[in-house]
Amino acid sequence: MSTPYPFTALVGQDDLRLALLLNAVSPAVGGVLVRGEKGTAKSTAVRALSALLPEVPVVAGCRFSCDPVAPDPNCPDGPHDSGGATARPARMVELPVGASEDRLVGALDIERALAEGVKAFEPGLLADAHRGILYVDEVNLLHDHLVDLLLDAAAMGASYVEREGVSVRHAARFLLVGTMNPEEGELRPQLLDRFGLTVEVAASRETDQRVEVVRRRLAYDDDPEGFAGRWAEDEAALRERVVAARALLPRVTLGDGALRQIAATCAAFEVDGMRADIVMARTATALAAWAGRTDVESEDVRQAALLALPHRRRRNPFDAPGLDEDKLDETLEEAREDEAPEPDGTPEPPEGDDDPDGGGPDGGGPGGGQPPADGPDSPELPSQNQGPEAEETSAPQEPVPAPGGASGEQQAVRAAEPFRTKMLSVPGIGEGAAGRRSRARTEHGRTTGSRRPRGALTKLHLAATVQAAAPHQKARGRSGAGLVVRRDDLRQATREGREGNLVLFVVDASGSMAARQRMSAVKGAVLSLLLDAYQRRDKVGLVTFRGKDAEVALPPTSSVDAAAARLESLPSGGRTPLAAGLLKAHDVLRIERLRDAARRPLVVVVTDGRATGGVEPVARAGRAARLFAAEGVACVVVDCESGYVRLGLAGQLAGELGGTAVTLDELRADSIAGLVKDVQGTRGGSTSRRAA
Structure with missing residues (x-):
């Protein structure tokens, strides 16, 4: 395995690094979605994160990474005794966009079924990712049926496999990290909401920073081990800080004042559901632990909002993620004022008198000097939040004469x-490219049946093949444990998904x-x-x-x-x-x-x-x-x-x-x-x- 690029050697991308580190401190935050143009070190940063995670204690020999302190009672490899504990590095499992359903959730062990005639479950990527990182590059291009399975596992913390005569349930709690280029399409809202935090990344426009990026990358490509060695001390220090923050996390107090600010912020930005409130609370707590504090401060809430809310407040897919930071500061300030006791003799202003667009020039709220969460894109955010009414007040363009002497354009x-x-949707079943609209026969999808192969066999339906071969074993002179299979026994799996x-x-x-x-x-x-x-x-x-x-x-x-x-x-x-x-x-x-x-x-x-x-x-x-x-x-x-x-x-x-x-x-x-x-x-x- 090649030496990964050191996390501490990344240049810039402060929000991306912070979001990843907060999830390393508190996996309950719920993962990170990294959005940005190509060539912005998205994948490099994610792969570098796994080296900073502490080792994971596991039951020796358990393929499902059970915790020795509290093993899964339903583990397929169980029951586990109290001994045999070991430790291994935290895994980062990559889910390819073109992965099959079998590869993700697991399936019948074909080799043992054919050679020994027994049913045995072969774990998939969800089992490998348990108590680690599940990384999906180009997550917006993931096939729909895989998205559905991923959503189920992320929601329940477990994977259920009911197929080909196999019935298995195993734990599957993982840190979900995805990267995507928005130019290639958006995510379904259900999957978008499963990511705790989101970060927008873009290449720096500063010459010195771009020079440093190229310099470090060339040095790493020439000598990966030597380059990593030069950053080993910084990596060790950062790893120790992650461990210390994890230890401090249970002692961090989230007071009523911070909770009120979180609730007021989510309400002000009209996010759907309550997951945003919970994610903000966990993120603010992780920020305090990362800073070495046991109390959550207003600035922690503000930073948590910038990371947890942008992808949850979008009202249509063409809206760029982002928050109006002036509105955020005003909301936090109002929540603090509501919590503070009213001075004697000072009448409370009637509701509805506040003008959210007419506050002080400084926008109120804390966080002076806090860099914008969206980097170079942040100057565009105010115009994105003004709505169509503001755009319609702009000066009209001059009419342009229509060509060819036609009436005025x-x-x-x-x-x-x-x-x-x-x-x-188009009725019937097509065979078009994978998408999310009409029913279609696809290479990747749920198995709906089997048939005799026409031409080369591409997707074996194992259960149907075994069922076809089983009645003929005596006539074929089977003497050992292996199954005697002939060409006529083979069955092609038919799969159904969606097409565009x-x-x-x-x-x-x-x-x-x-x-x-x-x-x-x-x-x-x-x-x-x-x-x-x-x-x-x-x-x-x-x-x-x-x-x-x-x-x-x-x-x-x-x-x-x-x-x-x-x-x-x-x-x-x-x-x-x-x-x-x-x-x-x-x-x-x-x-x-x-x-x-x-x-x-x-x-x-x-x-x-x-x-x-x-x-x-x-x-x-x-x-x-x-x-x-x-x-x-x-x-x-x-x-x-x-x-x-x-x-x-x-x-x-x-x-x-x-x-x-x-x-x-x-x-x-x-x-x-x-x-x-x-x-x-x-x-x-x-x-x-x-x-x-």
Whole structure:
């Protein structure tokens, strides 16, 4: 095993190092999620942490790392006697993104089953990580079925395995550490909340610090052991401090004043549930122990909030994590004032008179000199917390003339407030890329059955194979303990997971769609569906049409936030080349089908149905629409027509597409989500059967 990079040799990243050390002091804090761009030493820091953890006392020979003082009564290797205790270094177990379910939770020992004919359980990574660190690099790319198993184990502190004739339960309490690049997608809220703390990391923009990073890294690559030796004394000192803080932790007092500040802070930032309060309390206690104190101070609460709350207060996946530190200081100050006794003769101010945005210029509260938790990104936090009302007061941009002599192009309007959509899924079972939307046969997922292999065997279903071979053992002359297995006995495991889909938005940006209120509502609806696609790992594309032609504003991509940015800046004006927009979308689907034939598409056309560009615009639009109907592509038309007199052109377009239309007034969560699901049920059946 190669020598790990020393933890004390890391340059900068103060918040990251503090969060990891607090979990080393108090594993009950609940782990760390490290978010940041690539190349910021996320993985290096996590791997270096394990060397600072104290040794773990275990029962000798126990594969599940039972504590000799209090062994697990349900341990599969038990019961354990009082003797045979030993100590080993704390483990850091890495969970690969592409790991199988068997590798994570364990499974039947195939070697012993085939060679000896006995059932024996082979532990997985959850057993290896018990009382240590479970590290998931690129945790946001983890398959859904693995996320579910991880959530269950983290919530219960145990892993339950019921499969292939094996019934096992074993303890699985671990420090969960994950790293991720937000550009590649976000985490499910359930998994996000399981991480006690979160840290944003970014590369330093200071020349001297970057030079020192390169210098140290080159020195480590040239001589890892020699480099580690130069930092051995600092590593030993830090390890001793962790041990001392752990010993002090039980004596730290969390007073009522600190508890009131914690509760007031969580309430002020409107975090969901009570886990944030508990994590903040544990983090503040660990901070006091790390500082060598037995009392939790206000500054401990403040720092705990900066680490424990940013990822819990997000209201949609495109919001960057962060806290308004001025608001945090005001909240802490108000909690202290509420606790303090009221002076005689001083009337208490009536409720509702305080202006949270009109406090003193210093923002109140303690912590002067405390560095921002989010490093270089912190200057952006105030604007992120001002909300859409503040952004709408900015000065409007000057209109830009539309090209080609068309009517004037209007400035881009802001999207209305997005809303939550229902689960949109394609019926049947596909075979697309792993995702979080529709049912699919996948390489990694829950085992749903078995079949005879067609071609090469890839996933052996052991129980079915043994069952197929067992009746023939006498006829095959079996004499020993081993099982006689032939090719005809082999069974392929069939597994079911979830796939991602291609959601292609075709948006009318012509003059007939230029009413600001309508465009704002349309953008809000499309943004809502983008948010859903973001969480479910879909690919999305954006085609817009106006003036004389259509363009691919965003080719199909997994970076859904890029689509949201293009949508937000989309201007409008000019004629309505509907046929060009549909043909461009059809061309996008054709090319994408060559690249990824298994990914099933859903086309969302946002228009009022008018067609005014080119020769015979209505007839050309009808012919283009019928291409989608002929190929069985699921389509929905968002009817943006307004006014007392309605022509119903969007409904006609939907009929030619073989889809369904919904009016702009119906463009809310229940109606649009239900509609798309119905459309997929009627038009997606043939596609699903072909994929199946």
